[in-house]
Amino acid sequence: MNSPESSVSRDVLLSAFDDLLQPAAFKDYGPNGLQVEGKKEIRSVVSGVTASLALIDAAIEVGADALFVHHGLFWRGQDGRVTGWMKQRLARLLAHEINLFAYHLPLDAHLTLGNNAQLARHLGIHWVGAEPVRFGEQSLGFLGVRAERSAATLALWVEQQLGRPVTLIAPNDQPIERVALCTGGAQGYFEAAIAAGAEVFITGEISEPQAHYARECGVAYIACGHHASERYGAPAVAAHVASQLGIAHQFIDIPNPA
CATH class of the missing domain: 3.40.1390.30 (NIF3 (NGG1p interacting factor 3)-like)
Known part of the structure; x- marks a missing residue:
């Protein structure tokens, strides 16, 4: 990951993502935006396709303050209990204070970066x-x-x-x-x-x-x-916003045969 030039607040980063992707315009299968709250100040963001345990661990390894993904943790109709894989993923994010931003249909639909x-x-x-x-x-x-x-x-x-x-x-x-x-x-x-x-x-x-x-x-x-x-939208959006705000960005692809 490139050395961060500056930091931005979590709210500023969230506003930048929302302004670009306009999540309120979509009827989606889960919440778009900030799904897990972490550090207030963000110097670096990792983008990826899915908020899997492997991606979370990779983000921890490179010292990321935030994750930006297409497939987040929460979906309509989920069981709701924090056990098993959900507990493992949330535990890692919370222990390392990593913010999780997830955008589903808004990320598919963006005219140039989606x-x-x-x-x-x-x-x-x-x-x-x-x-x-x-x-x-x-x-x-x-x-x-x-x-x-x-x-x-x-x-x-x-x-x-x-x-x-x-x-x-x-x-x-x-x-x-x-x-x-x-x-x-x-x-x-x-x-x-x-x-x-x-x-x-x-x-x-x-x-x-x-x-x-x-x-x-x-x-x-x-x-x-x-x-x-779906490997191309998340890094395009995250790189665009990170460049605007002067923070570091890195895309990490976790291979998936599906």
Whole structure:
């Protein structure tokens, strides 16, 4: 981690994240923002995908004062008891006074720094106009263009860029251009992507129905891994805010085959 140039208060950092990501605009599956309170003054922040024990321990190792993640600790419908894995994670955070900031759907949706925008940038998917065509619930899905000889050649490109195998359902072998994407577990957005005019849909996961929809609708489907598709938004946002505030930032990727 780079040496911190200064420190900021926890409230200032929280306001910076909120101002950028606008969490109040989303109906989400858990609380966005500060999930665990730590030190009042923050000199360094570590970003990552999920607030796992491995990421928390890595943040402790590098002396971070705050964690910024996509998948936090608390979700709607959870049991609520602080036992087992939850107790272990909270105990580490509290013992070392590490602030935990988590943003779920707001991080997916940000037009330039979010998971969808950053995955599109990484894969060379461009917008027809100034912004992507949006689709799906809360307009989380993005539609852009990348010309390829076939969905199979696009799938190979995605594998090369993300460094992992993908699942491809390609009902035909023909040129494609209109590419829809929504990172993570967005298989339920496939029908909305088809309605928006996509010729191929990229997301993290696939469930049983999507293979049939792809074959019957003639639209290709690429599942590239939940974690792999969401590695880019958290470091982009955290680096942007850290640079604005003059504090140190480091992205730590904890490998995940899912």
